[in-house]
Amino acid sequence: MTAVELDGIWKRFPGVIANAGASLTVAPGSVHAVLGENGAGKTTLMNVLAGVYRPDEGTVRLDGVEQSFSKPADAIAAGVGMVYQEFRLIPTFTVTENVALGSAPAVLSKSSMEKQVGELAERFGLHTEPGREVWQLSMGERQRVEILKALWRNAQVLILDEPTAVLTPNEAAELGRITATMAAEGRSIIFISHKLDEVKTFCDEATVLRGGKTVASSLSVDDLDAGRMAELMVGEATAVSxxxxxxxxxxxxxxxxxxxxxxxxxxxxxxxxxxxxxxxxxxxxxxxxxxxxxxxxxxxxxxxxxxxxxxxxxxxxxxxxxxxxxxxxxxLAYVPEDRIGVGLAPRMNAIDNAIMRNYRTLGDGPLIDFGQAESRAASLIERYNIKVGRVDQPLAGLSGGNLQRLLVGRELDDEPxxxxxxxxxxxxxxxxxxxxxxxxxxxxxxxxxxxxxxxxxxxxxxxxxxxxxxxxxxxxxxxxxxxxxxxxxxxxxxxxxxxxxxxx
Amino acid sequence: MFGFRLAKRDQALPGGQVLAFGIGLIVALAFGAVLLVVAGHSPVEIYLKMADAAFGSPQAWSTTLTQAVPLGLAGLAVAVAGSMGLWNIGAEGQIIAGAIAGSWVARLGPDLPGPMLITLMLIGAAIGGGILALGPAIARAHLGVNEIITTLMLNEIALRTVRYLVNGPWKDPTSIGFPVAPELPEQAALPTLFERADISVLIAAAVLIVFGFYAARSKWGFELRIAGSSEKAAEYVGISLKRKILTVLVLSGAIAGLVGGLRLGATDRIVEGVAEGWGFAGIIVAALALMRPSGVAAVAIAFGALRVGGVAIKGQGVPASIAEIIQALVLLGALGAAVFTTYRIVGPKSYSGGDATSRDTSEVTS
Missing domain, CATH: 3.40.50.300 (P-loop containing nucleotide triphosphate hydrolases)
Incomplete structure (x- = not known):
C-alpha cells in the first residue's frame, strides 16, 4: 500500500523539459525526502501532485486510486496539502482566519473556531496563538500556520518545499518534531531539501531527482552519506568538461x-x-x-x-x-542574479539600459547627450551581438540570452x-x-x-x-x-x- | 471569464497610444451618438457644436486653454510623481494649500506693485503646495508609509483649513454672511492674454514645456524613470531612492500649489471651493498621458475642450446628464484603449498553463 504514487510524470514547458518520466513512491506514515539540484524538477513534480500543473504524461495515484487533478482545489479535496517556500498568508488576518479561509463553516463563531484551531495545533505540537495576526509572527510561526491550514483541510499528504530555508536551527528542530507527530498519525510528509543533515535527521526515505528524472527512489536515509548523496544529485563526472x-x-x-x-x-x-x-x-x-x-x-x-x-x-x-x-x-562591476529588475530596468529601452551605469558622464550639465547614448548602445549591441528589435522599445520582449549579453556588456563597457x-x-x-x-x-x-x-x-x-x-x-x-x-x-x-x- | 484574458505584449504597440486614443474616441462618440439619437438630437450637429465651442474661434480657444491650465498643471503634478511610480492623490489639497499661501502673501503685501505681487504670490503658492506634500514625502521616503493614503487624507485637512479661514479669521466683514475672504488687491489679478485667457496660459505652457523636456532629457529625469521602472535597479546604479522620493513628491506638491496660486486670479479671492476638483481631474489627465510629463499638455487641451464642449451643448437643449455621460465615455474610451497598447487579448485555447510564460510576465511586472 502506498500513500502517494507518481509514475512516469512528464511535464514540458516552452523550451524546458521539467519532468522527464519522474516517479515517486511514498509510504503512509513516513517522512520522505525529495532531493535534487536546482532545476532537477522537484518543484514541478510537487506541483503536479498538488494539482497546480497537469502532467503531460504519467499517472498520479493516492492510496492506489488514480487521480486527475485539474486545479489545486481537487488535490486539496483529495487530501494533498502543500506549504510553499513563500507563504500564502494574509498578514492582517489572524491565525484562525488564515487557517479557516476558504473552508470555514457557513455559520461562524469566532471563539469556537479559535478553539478548534487551537486544539488542532495542540494535537500536532504546533505552537501558535490562534487569535494573533499573522504579521506579528516569526517566519517559523507563519510556517506552522501554513501547516495548520493543510491539516485543517485534513491533508493526508503534506508537501513541504524547502521548509527549513527560512527557519532558525531551533525552529528547524521543532519542525522535525512536528513532522514526526504527523507521520505517527499515519500521514505522509514529502520534504524537499538540499541539506543532507536534516534529511538524515527528519526523514525516513529519500528520492533523488536529476534532470527531471528519478535517479534513486525510496532509499533508506541510513544508506545515504554525503558522497553518495552528492553523486546522485550531481551525477558522475561523465563528459570531461x-x-x-x-x-x-x-x-x-x-x-x-x-x-x-x-x-x-x-x-x-x-x-x-x-x-x-x-x-x-x-x-x-x-x-x-x-x-x-x-x-x-x-x-x-x-x-x-x-x-x-x-x-x-x-x-x-x-x-x-x-x-x-x-x-x-x-x-567594481556587478552582474546581479536578477538580471531583470535589478541589473536591467525592463520598462526602459535598450538605450536607457545601456547607459544606466554611465549616464552621468554623457553630456555636460544636467542634460543627457542622447546622441552619445545612442552610439554607446549601438556599439554594445554590435560588439556583444545583441538582437534587439528596436532600441527605443522596452526590453521586456528580449530573450534571456540577449538581455544577459546587454547586461554583461554594459558592465564591462567601462573596463572594470x-x-x-x-x-x-x-x-x-x-x-x-x-x-x-x-x-x-x-x-x-x-x-x-x-x-x-x-x-x-x-x-x-x-x-x-x-x-x-x-x-x-x-x-x-x-x-x-x-x-x-x-x-x-x-x-x-x-x-x-x-x-x-x-x-x- | 470564458477563458479570455489579458496578456502583456512583449513590445508595446509602436505608435499605439495615438491610435488607441483615436479608436477609443471614435467608439465613445459612437456610443454617445446612440444616446443623443434616443434623446432626440442629431449627433453630428451636437458634435460639431462641441467642436465649435472648443476650437471654433479665438474666444473658444481662450476658454479651452483657460480650462487646460489647471488640468495641465495638476496633471503634471501627478505625472511627475507617477513617472517614478508614486501616486500623489493630494493635488486637490495642495491646490488649496497653494491658494492659502498665495492669499497670505497678498495679505502681507497688499501695496506691492502688480508684477512683484503676482510673482511672490505664485512662489508662495508653490511653496504652500510643497509644504503640504512634505509630510507624505518624508513618511514615504523614510518610513515607507503609503503616499496614496497620506496625500489623500491631507486633502481633507486642507479643505477644513480653508473652510476655517474663510469662515473665521479671513472672513470678509462686508460679505454679509457668505464664507469668503475679502477680494485680493486689484493689481494681483493676472493680466489678460487674449479674449478670456489670462497669462496663466503662458505660465502653464512654460512650466509644461520645461518639465516635459527636462523629464525626458535630463539626468534627473532619467533617474526618475529608472526608479519608476524598478526600485532595485535604481539602488543598483546608486540612486538614492529616499532623496528621490522626497524631492519628487515635494516638487509634485509645489506644481499643484502653483495651480492654487493661478486659480486665485480666476476667483479674485480665496473661497472654500478654490480647488474645484482640478486636483482630481489632474489624476485622469496624468493617467491619460501615461504618466509622462511630456504628454500632459496635449491631454489637458483635449480634456479642456471636452469640458467646454460639454458645457456648450447643455445650452443647446441636450440634457446635462447626457452631456456629462459623453464626456465620461470619451475618457473611459481613451483610458480603456490605452490598455491595449500594452496588453493583448488571449483566447482560451492558446493558454499554455506553463509557468515559463507566466514567470516571464511576472518578472517584467515586478
Whole structure:
C-alpha cells in the first residue's frame, strides 16, 4: 500500500523539459525526502501532485486510486496539502482566519473556531496563538500556520518545499518534531531539501531527482552519506568538461574581502565571516546550494547591502564605506542574479539600459547627450551581438540570452578591474551560456578579476581557477578544479563537514 | 471569464497610444451618438457644436486653454510623481494649500506693485503646495508609509483649513454672511492674454514645456524613470531612492500649489471651493498621458475642450446628464484603449498553463 504514487510524470514547458518520466513512491506514515539540484524538477513534480500543473504524461495515484487533478482545489479535496517556500498568508488576518479561509463553516463563531484551531495545533505540537495576526509572527510561526491550514483541510499528504530555508536551527528542530507527530498519525510528509543533515535527521526515505528524472527512489536515509548523496544529485563526472586554458598569470590582488558578516532582518548572519581574494586575471568560483549566502555576499561586495562588519577593497583601495555608485566607479562591476529588475530596468529601452551605469558622464550639465547614448548602445549591441528589435522599445520582449549579453556588456563597457557575476548563465539556452562564458574567459585573459557565483558545477569546474564552497553563509572549503572531484565539492555543498578541501 | 484574458505584449504597440486614443474616441462618440439619437438630437450637429465651442474661434480657444491650465498643471503634478511610480492623490489639497499661501502673501503685501505681487504670490503658492506634500514625502521616503493614503487624507485637512479661514479669521466683514475672504488687491489679478485667457496660459505652457523636456532629457529625469521602472535597479546604479522620493513628491506638491496660486486670479479671492476638483481631474489627465510629463499638455487641451464642449451643448437643449455621460465615455474610451497598447487579448485555447510564460510576465511586472 502506498500513500502517494507518481509514475512516469512528464511535464514540458516552452523550451524546458521539467519532468522527464519522474516517479515517486511514498509510504503512509513516513517522512520522505525529495532531493535534487536546482532545476532537477522537484518543484514541478510537487506541483503536479498538488494539482497546480497537469502532467503531460504519467499517472498520479493516492492510496492506489488514480487521480486527475485539474486545479489545486481537487488535490486539496483529495487530501494533498502543500506549504510553499513563500507563504500564502494574509498578514492582517489572524491565525484562525488564515487557517479557516476558504473552508470555514457557513455559520461562524469566532471563539469556537479559535478553539478548534487551537486544539488542532495542540494535537500536532504546533505552537501558535490562534487569535494573533499573522504579521506579528516569526517566519517559523507563519510556517506552522501554513501547516495548520493543510491539516485543517485534513491533508493526508503534506508537501513541504524547502521548509527549513527560512527557519532558525531551533525552529528547524521543532519542525522535525512536528513532522514526526504527523507521520505517527499515519500521514505522509514529502520534504524537499538540499541539506543532507536534516534529511538524515527528519526523514525516513529519500528520492533523488536529476534532470527531471528519478535517479534513486525510496532509499533508506541510513544508506545515504554525503558522497553518495552528492553523486546522485550531481551525477558522475561523465563528459570531461572543457577546462579553460589559462592564458594569463594571476597577478596582484584586485578584490580583497575580509571577514564580511551580513545579517538579515531577523538578525541571522546570512554571510558569516567570509574572506576571499581575487587576483588580476583570475576567475574564482563560488559553489553552493541556493540560499547559502551567495546573494547577500555579492550584494554586500557590490554595495547594495550593508555588511555588519568586514572590509572590501578593490586594488588595495578600501571601498567599504562607499555606496554602490562609487564602488562601481572604482572599477567594481556587478552582474546581479536578477538580471531583470535589478541589473536591467525592463520598462526602459535598450538605450536607457545601456547607459544606466554611465549616464552621468554623457553630456555636460544636467542634460543627457542622447546622441552619445545612442552610439554607446549601438556599439554594445554590435560588439556583444545583441538582437534587439528596436532600441527605443522596452526590453521586456528580449530573450534571456540577449538581455544577459546587454547586461554583461554594459558592465564591462567601462573596463572594470573586478567583475562579480552572479548566476550569469542561469536559464539561458546552450548558445547563450556559451556566449556569456566566452565573454568571461576573454575578460579574465584581459586581466579582469572575476568572482563567479554559480549553481552550475559544470560551469564552475570549467571556468574557475579556484573554487570556493559556501554553506550556511560561510566558506566551508576551497578546491582546485583541476584535481578536485565533483563529489567532494558536492559533499561540501551539502554541508558535510569533513570536506577534503582545506577549510578557508 | 470564458477563458479570455489579458496578456502583456512583449513590445508595446509602436505608435499605439495615438491610435488607441483615436479608436477609443471614435467608439465613445459612437456610443454617445446612440444616446443623443434616443434623446432626440442629431449627433453630428451636437458634435460639431462641441467642436465649435472648443476650437471654433479665438474666444473658444481662450476658454479651452483657460480650462487646460489647471488640468495641465495638476496633471503634471501627478505625472511627475507617477513617472517614478508614486501616486500623489493630494493635488486637490495642495491646490488649496497653494491658494492659502498665495492669499497670505497678498495679505502681507497688499501695496506691492502688480508684477512683484503676482510673482511672490505664485512662489508662495508653490511653496504652500510643497509644504503640504512634505509630510507624505518624508513618511514615504523614510518610513515607507503609503503616499496614496497620506496625500489623500491631507486633502481633507486642507479643505477644513480653508473652510476655517474663510469662515473665521479671513472672513470678509462686508460679505454679509457668505464664507469668503475679502477680494485680493486689484493689481494681483493676472493680466489678460487674449479674449478670456489670462497669462496663466503662458505660465502653464512654460512650466509644461520645461518639465516635459527636462523629464525626458535630463539626468534627473532619467533617474526618475529608472526608479519608476524598478526600485532595485535604481539602488543598483546608486540612486538614492529616499532623496528621490522626497524631492519628487515635494516638487509634485509645489506644481499643484502653483495651480492654487493661478486659480486665485480666476476667483479674485480665496473661497472654500478654490480647488474645484482640478486636483482630481489632474489624476485622469496624468493617467491619460501615461504618466509622462511630456504628454500632459496635449491631454489637458483635449480634456479642456471636452469640458467646454460639454458645457456648450447643455445650452443647446441636450440634457446635462447626457452631456456629462459623453464626456465620461470619451475618457473611459481613451483610458480603456490605452490598455491595449500594452496588453493583448488571449483566447482560451492558446493558454499554455506553463509557468515559463507566466514567470516571464511576472518578472517584467515586478
Amino acid at each position: 572543457q577546462r579553460r586554458v589559462r592564458t594569463t598569470v594571476v597577478g596582484e590582488r584586485v578584490l580583497d574581502v575580509d571577514n564580511i558578516i551580513v545579517h538579515d532582518i531577523h538578525g541571522r548572519a546570512v554571510v558569516n565571516d567570509v574572506s576571499l581574494v581575487v587576483g588580476r586575471g583570475e576567475i574564482v568560483g563560488i559553489a553552493g546550494v541556493a540560499g547559502n549566502g551567495q546573494r547577500p555576499l555579492a550584494d554586500a561586495i557590490a554595495g547594495l547591502r550593508q555588511a555588519s562588519t568586514g572590509t572590501v577593497s578593490v586594488t588595495h583601495t578600501d571601498i567599504t564605506g562607499m555606496d554602490a555608485r562609487t564602488r562601481n566607479s572604482h572599477g 578591474v573586478v567583475l562579480i557575476a552572479a548566476q550569469p548563465t542561469r536559464g539561458l539556452d546552450v548558445q547563450g551560456v556559451k556566449a556569456i562564458q566566452d565573454i568571461l574567459v576573454e575578460q579574465a585573459s584581459d586581466g579582469v578579476g572575476i568572482l563567479l557565483i554559480s549553481e552550475d558545477l559544470e560551469e564552475l569546474f570549467a571556468l574557475s581557477d579556484r573554487l570556493l564552497v559556501m554553506h550556511e553563509g560561510a566558506v566551508v572549503g576551497e578546491f582546485d578544479p583541476d584535481t578536485a572531484t565533483r563529489q567532494e565539492v558536492g559533499a561540501a555543498m551539502a554541508g558535510a563537514h569533513a570536506s577534503e578541501g582545506s577549510a578557508h
